[in-house]
Amino acid sequence: MARTEIYGIRHHGPGSARSLRRALEEFRPDVVLIEGPPEADATVELAADPDMKPPVALLAYTTDTAAKAASADAGDRRHRAAFWPLAEFSPEWQAIRHAVGNGVPVRFCDLPAACQLADRPESTDGPPGADGQAGEGDPPASQAAAEEPAAHDGAAGSGGGEAELIRLDPLGWLAQAAGYDDAERWWEDVVEHRGEGPSPFPAIAEAMDVLRREAEERSARGEQVVSEAYARRERRREAYMRRTLRRTLKEGYQRVAVVCGAWHVPALRADVPASRDEQVLRGLPKEKVAVTWVPWTHGRLAQWSGYGAGVRSPGWYHHLFTSPDRPVERWLTEAARLLRAEDLHVSSAHVIEAVRLAEALAVLRGRPLAGLEEVTEATRAVLCEGAEEPLALIQRRMVVGERLGAVPARTPMVPLQQDLRAAQRRLRLKPSALVKEQDLDLRKPLDLERSRLLHRLRLLQVPWGRPQSAAGRSKGTFRESWTLQWQPEFDVALIEAGAWGTTVRGAADARARALAAEATALAELTSLVEQRLLADLGEAPAAVMRALADLAATDQDVAHLMAALPPLVRALRYGDVRGTPTGPLQEVVDGLVVRICVGLPPAARGLDDDAARELLERINAVHEAVCLLASPADGRAPAGRPAAKEHLDRWQDTLAALVDRPGLHGLLEGRLTRLLHDAGRLADVPDRMARAVSVGQEPARAAAWIEGFLSGGGLILVHDEALLRLVDGWLAGLPADSFTDVLPLLRRTFGRYAAPERRAIGERARRLGDPAAGRPAAEDLDPARALPAVRTVAQILGRPA
Template sequence: MTPVPGTDRGEGARVEIYGIRHHGPGSARAVRGALEEFKPDAVLIEGPPEADAIVDLAGDAGMVPPVALLAYTSGRPAAPAGAGASGEEASAEGAVPAGARERQAAFWPFAEFSPEWQAIRYALEVGVPVRFCDLPAAHQLAEPEEDEPQEGEPSEDEAEDEAEDEPADEPAGRPRDGTADDHSAEREIRMDPLGWLARAAGYDDAERWWDDVVEHRHDGPSPFPAIAEAMAELRDQIAALPAAALSGLPPGYLRREERREAHMRRTLRRTLKDGHERVAVVCGAWHVPALRRKVPATRDDQTLRGLPKAKIEITWVPWTHGRLAGASGYGAGVRSPGWYHHLFTAPDRPIERWLTQAARVLREEDLHVSSAHVIEAVRLADALAALRGRPLAGLEETTEATRAVLCEGADLPVELIQRKMVVGERLGSVPEKTPMVPLKRDLRAQRSRLRLAESALEKKQDLDLRRPIDLDRSRLLHRLRLLDIDWGVPQEGGGRSKGTFRESWTLMWRPEFDVELIEASAWGTTVLGAATARAEAMAANAATLADLTSVAERCLLADLGAALPAVMRALADRAALDSDVAHLMAALPALVRALRYGDVRGTPVGPLRTVVDGLVVRVCVGLPPAVSGLDDDAARELLGHVDAVHGALALLDDAGHLERWRRTLAGVIDRQDLHGLLEGRLSRLLLDAGRLPDVAERMARSVSVGAAPERAAAWVEGFLSGGGLILVHDDGLLRLVDEWITGLPGESFTDVLPLLRRTFGGYAAAERRSIGERVRHLDAPAAPRAGAGGDDLDPARAGRAAAAALRILGWKAPV
């Protein structure tokens, strides 16, 4: 028989059950005070019993909340879509993405202001046993996420039939709107009991009501008897309803809740049987009546018999305030974890301290906020609370005061405070002796060696690859990205700037990475070994040649020398068999980058050079046939490949390959079937290389009256796609373009206008402005050059200037 809390049993045992909201400073403070008054000799906490073996770590000095218990299956766990939950507010605890048939990982988060955390710390401090009493994670993670109701739950059709047969006389106290609805009110009570109580009290916001009656309390009688009475009344109403009234609940929800409460009662019985006489139970408020109810042990045993079971591991992991927020998808989350942390850690004058911190945040952004601003904001927040009948100014009042006084009505600074303070990104930590998978332990050792700190806030990290420590940091971040752990995200085009030796990264640690590290452990026990195995698997399963070259580039960036032979063999085989020149051209840039920057990193690139040499030859041979008979879309796609290959060969800085490429371009530029877009672009590339002396004549022919306006526009677009500075400095070309545009008939001009707009719209504003100024003065007489006279050049003066320029450049002046 389940003991009734607050009364002495025949054996002299006494049980107190504290119904709490899972994250709240008032609940946490009340639980701590109640435990200190009750002085239990055992404490039971709602959570997975597998954590009993590691709960002592919560008392370690290195355990700093927010933290979370992470349970995962011993096979290949998958990262959940959102944080798991430990409370009744969650719709699915530790749920994996929709459509998954099996849950493989779940979190139970704790903040410093979580009542469960305060109960754990109290028990460890006074030296009494603390146990978790929820349904074991081994059962929770073994249950499938079924789309159909589980045994004992009505289907939708059965629920509808039962609703039709329901008698007209309804139990007293059932809220109704007078219509034969779908019992949404009853389901709402079950899924959100606190929200229902808030509306009954005249509040339209459940969190605000809870703040007023619990979280903002600092003294007075214990709230737990009133909470238990309210939950009992709501559960009595629910118990009187037919099954049809709850047909809209998630499949399996009622059955799972019944199992959880049965296991809580079983754990309580065992604790009393072990001889404990003063037992405290801390659980979600909704479960209090179920634990007080007298249920035969045999019935609970029947409920728990035959449950599926998975082999799991459990550990502590760091968590963040952002992941405690309801906006993150956490079912038991709160809107303002940063605000709640402040209320719990600063019970003395919390409003004054909060607004002072807000002023400090704004000053760090160079916004002027004085002490007078803070004083007036405090007065305004207190006045708003008094007008609204609240015991203490809440987050709503302090936010309004912040906006009106500190931010002077501006919303952007308020959003800054919301991000940094109201939610916050405080990242917890766990002690070194916490159980970890070998991969996580290896990463922690490398992070410590390389002085890379985990942070929940974005942090910019610039790396100079000439420094050994920065080179090792870069390799570690690239290896983690191969494992799909994006702790660092490269900036400026793959992490490299225009300078060869510099990389820029944005670092931000997320709690989900702990689960992803567990999943990545299937590839190896060290970051290097796991990344190597993953790269080899990616190379073996690459769908296209471009995918394979991307793997090769990433291997070189990550310095995976052991994986390179297998990747290079796969790359050489695929390149030899692929006859599509577009595929070859798409693959070349990544290989050239890897070849160039592999040298910088000291990575051997001999096999890669052989592949690059072969690809360049095959691209040059395959390009002429590939340019024939292209439509507009195909020509534009090929143009992108041509630009990419041209840039790659310039980066490679190989005179032989560059010359072969230019000869190939010169060989196809005069073809009659060449698309205008390609002809214009090839003309520009050859002009920039000094290989096209007759460019003015070519442009004149391409934009002449005899050329179709669409082809002429395509030629101009291709020619000018590399930038418009050539028109600023070459009056002849600018005049040809101007005469062609002004000579177009009205209908033709309308047809080519989108092409021209796309071309000139891609230029910088300064280039467009300069081109416009040049066009306006095309017909004006040329102004005499400064110093022009009878002789255009003074050899003596020019010689001195030339000698000075040569000295500046470090060159030796000719004798």
């Protein structure tokens, strides 16, 4: 006689996973049904591959949109997708591993992904997935929260009545009935921390049966439970599970194990006529879908990531599952090892004392085993000695964890994913959930290829690498600094990008061409041209260059021209470094520089503070670009075109004419004075500063002048005592109320300097009253001792000692 066992589990629970594995070993089923999309049946055997390392996720995505790749509307190519994540401590994963390890068939019995994605609205109730439309789910987010106590912390359904609380958070309701204010703690005490003993599944099934009857009775009395759309979706899911179970039994299987969310157990045990289920399932919408496995991370299993079935501490749960004996001692030992790796002093005595404290707290609170809260409090008090920073490190590295799973090479993938994986192996760039800093030297072929790959992925909206900000990277054009971190949703982005091509380079080129055809703003088009060169997609097509030249010639807004110049200059410079042809790009740059020099003086008239500050940022960017243009990588101006040095001279002439214009904003006048002083174009800087900070000037304008002049760095005050005396005298002579008014501006200026700069300025200012201070007397000098230092400096300067 056929026998069916239904195991109601909690997704991602180590206690549930351990109990389920033990129950399956005792029951020895000849087929296992698991809550999940049946389209994944063809890929489940990959779980036996040794290269499959959880956490992983089943990814289902629509495929019929790929036929719309020729459409210009990117929205037409967007796939809807859903994830079913599985960790090593997930009961479903353990059921799969048990079945494939024993040669037992595995089938997924939930509503097909083809129906779930077709029925999913544009904006779901669950957390957004990688494409902004689909939710992450295990099961999908639309029902995950309904089965998980962690989703609501025992306080779900606020404002919806007791019936809604029972339906949306059944385990939270049970926790309240047991006197717990935290459903997570209650579930850990009764299931996760339990050792050997009778199976918990009969008790769980009985509890769910009572809760469902209570919810139905309250709903019959008119209490709000869930929306009609949600209820309809749940009825369809449970009807499909019953249909799959009936068909499995008809095939002659005698020992059937069903693994599903605890809430569904009573529904699967119910005696519902097949005709009624067929009526519920009639007319289901469908989409064309594909299913594959993708790597996942523990961070994406955590509740804070927005995952409806998430847990608070994936790393802790992984530890509980993999360390069934003495988990507290092992956890605190690992925490001590982590802190020692960060050069923090943690001894064996610390670990012993922390274990004792955690166990004492568990006894005081009546818990069978010290949980994460007790261990965390012991870690804070003993190992971290009350400091929060080391505790935050443990929280990030251990409690949540930074584990990234892996899938076998034979896993079904779109061609673009396969091409990227081959490139990652070839370039030795391994994806990781950890944040990794990567410095690239573009003179090395390997690093140059890595840079091109990362730039191409950014064009495809797969930001695996993020270039570091200009403030934190080297000014040298041969170096790039990236921050790398792989996210699971990048696989969906790659599937999306597969509509553009089958290789990373081809897809990036196709998307760049499409974006260029749609670009209407000059800055947008220039940025795209820069991205093409950085990604080594070849010279921009003639149509793109014509559009760029036309926009540059017709745009009358000098602010737009100034915003467009820096990316084009960077593209020229990087084109030289990377060996990428730049073609007619130089001609566009030549025209932009001339038009900016002509249009800047009128644009600088009558500006308020905000407008002046905005123009100052653009002037700084253009100045840096023109200086970069004047010193190309090979040290020579491009043959046959106006010398880059002429652009620098024209730009400096424009600034020199503008700095003496009456009515120029003080911020701009100060900054232009500094730029011309650094270029050696002004010999009367002390006189100009003296006039700017004289008694006749408004304190606010004088402060703005000083801010603009010093915005390039404060070392000039260290090396030019005359300027330092002028600033010091102006500050000392300010009335009290004026000093209070200008103080915020000055603090903002000096606060941007590095601590050594501020310290050096302060030391020089302290010695202003004593000209002899800090300078050794001639009789104190020892030429013999100074000679080695003099020789070293002379050698550095290339002069004879």
